[in-house]
Amino acid sequence: MRILFVTSECYPLVKTGGLADVSAALPPALARAGADVRLLLPGYPAVLKGLSDLAPVGDPIPDLPGMAGAAPRMLLGRMPDGTPAYALDAPALFGRPGNPYMGPDGRDWPDNAQRFAALAWAAAAFTAPAGLDPWWRPDVLHAHDWQAGLVPAYLRLRPDRFGGERRPGTVLTIHNIAYQGQFPPWTMGDIHLPSSAYAIDGVEYYGSVGYLKAGCYYADRLTTVSPTYSQEIQTDEQGAGLEGLLSVRADRLSGILNGVDYGVWDPARDPLLPAPYSAGDMGGKAVCKTALQEAFGLERAAARPLAAVVSRLTWHKGLDLVLEAAGGWVAAGGQLAVLGTGEPWMEQGFRQLAAWHPGSVGVRIGYDEGLSHRLQAGADLLLVPSRSEPCGLTQLYALKYGTLPLVRRTGGLADTVIDATPAAVNDGAATGFSFGAATVREIAFCLRRALALYRRPDRWQVIARHAMTRDFGWEAPAREYLELYRAAQTDAA
Missing domain, CATH: 3.40.50.2000 (Glycogen Phosphorylase B;)
Structure with missing residues (x-):
């Protein structure tokens, strides 16, 4: 044909x-x-x-x-x-x-x-x-x-x-x-x-x-x-x-x-990463996290969960919710690294957020293909709170890199991320976190759930390894x- x-x-x-x-x-x-x-x-x-x-x-x-x-x-x-x-x-x-x-x-x-x-x-x-x-x-x-x-x-x-x-x-x-x-x-x-x-x-x-x-x-x-x-x-x-x-x-x-083109997106052979890793040997992911913290001017602290945004910075992508919820995330011990460009008011909002939280929030306005790979590898969470999302690719990349997506249940995000409910975690099916309504309250509660699970590293590692085995080729x-x-x-x- x-x-x-x-x-x-x-x-x-x-x-x-x-x-x-x-x-x-x-x-x-x-x-x-x-x-x-x-x-x-x-x-x-x-x-x-x-x-x-x-x-x-x-x-x-x-x-x-x-x-x-x-x-x-x-x-x-x-x-x-x-x-x-x-x-x-x-x-x-x-x-x-x-x-x-x-x-x-x-x-x-x-x-x-x-x-x-x-x-x-x-x-x-x-x-x-x-x-x-x-x-x-x-x-x-x-x-x-x-x-x-x-x-x-x-x-x-x-x-x-x-x-x-x-x-x-x-x-x-x-x-x-x-x-x-x-x-x-x-x-x-x-x-x-x-x-x-x-x-x-x-x-x-x-x-x-x-x-x-x-x-x-x-x-x-x-x-x-x-x-x-x-x-x-x-x-x-x-x-x-x-x-x-x-x-x-x-x-x-x-x-x-x-x-996903796994010839391009695979942490085991990605030349853009400071260290390779795989589901069988995730040691390199810690190296990638440290390098990412350094690149964004964040405190080098393995114990602090690092959430990433790789996206157009627009209301449609739900990133105003991240702006409003970020203060609580940082207060609870989290870090945030943002890469993207978009609506001027939102770009300024993320710059101001970084100024308010030095060492905890880092922002790069623009697009950088190599840095997007390093964010996927070095982060613990990828935030995709879109108001609508036809399919989404960043959450699929995140799964392969053992970075758990935190998404709103819409479009392809609903089709590809299995929420870490207690039942899904116990069954070994969970691959990330999801929430329903596009509100600050909902995303903040979801972030708190993610933080609670991150403080149980044995369970977090099991979910991350399972996410890496999902095949979206x-x-x-x-x-x-x-x-x-x-x-x-x-x-x-």
Whole structure:
């Protein structure tokens, strides 16, 4: 089966969030399961620089949205791990430094509608009768998030240009329904869709053109990144306005849990750590904790439980709860190390917290991949109190590193962390801590439970070792996706 994986980012070339990690890890897992998978990426400078053996394929692409009078080329190369990857070489759209979605002023690029319509149009062009690549034609197009949401719409609404004798199947994965790609109605004049598509049974979304809505409406199959999240987005609370459509299409909506690339995230062979360790020999974790305390200016004290945050610093991530509960945590003997960037008021709040509690709270504003690994290894707890979380990857990394996640029960957090209730601890099933309501009272009580268990190091070690044995690799999700692709092919036939 030939699969075109259409994504706007992929680690290590370009990354703003978990989508990049999924785009890097799932295609190789699918390939190991027997699929022929190729990526399609925008031709950002980092992509063109990072792909090896780049060469043009096929003819220039005519009528690309946002490229009047120009016909960009498609290039084919290889990711650092060898996965074949196409890059849409359109410098006028993608030849920009920095963030793929925002300019230096922190605002969205004003032509994002055209930029990502062009990506979707180029993906659809692989299915044209002549084919974009004369040597390769996909059986399934797997689109990711709003940036690729128009892929299914083009195949359904432009049969005059795409699809050939047999339309390939389409799958859309919603990584976070909060980001939807909404643009003014006059965008319809730029993106080569018929005007009739601007309707409630189409791409219209509350008076705008909705790219994610288009994908949800026209894709043969829909997925989210955890089973619980697939149910949550069908509710008023978390559906972000798409709950009605998703409820109608519930029989085409699946929740497939994200996996972890253990080739990157494994404390036994992680080159970014000061010392390796494993479930069978956890001696190195103490070395990692001491190094982390030193790096964040914290008191070197093995007896003090160290909680970490590796996250965007936003209200959505529930980190205002951490700000309010941190004083009690420190008073009880805990430490806190924070790495992230986000809303200015929250960044300032964590800086002030560190100033109030020297030796107990350390904060780094920014993003550092190596430091994120060392936080996972050196901390005792990882705090993930999200108000909603489609899947979450940091808690999966924490489990592998023997750092117990403390999470709010929502989305993929509910699916992956088993709360250390007395029964779960006695049964040997516990892997972390969880709480329900997004309140300071709830997270503070959960922190007190964690502290009580930390003071019983024999039990804590048993739970940490068990957490490290949990398997959240990509092999099982890859098999689920292959079944879904076959279903999408049947739907399209």
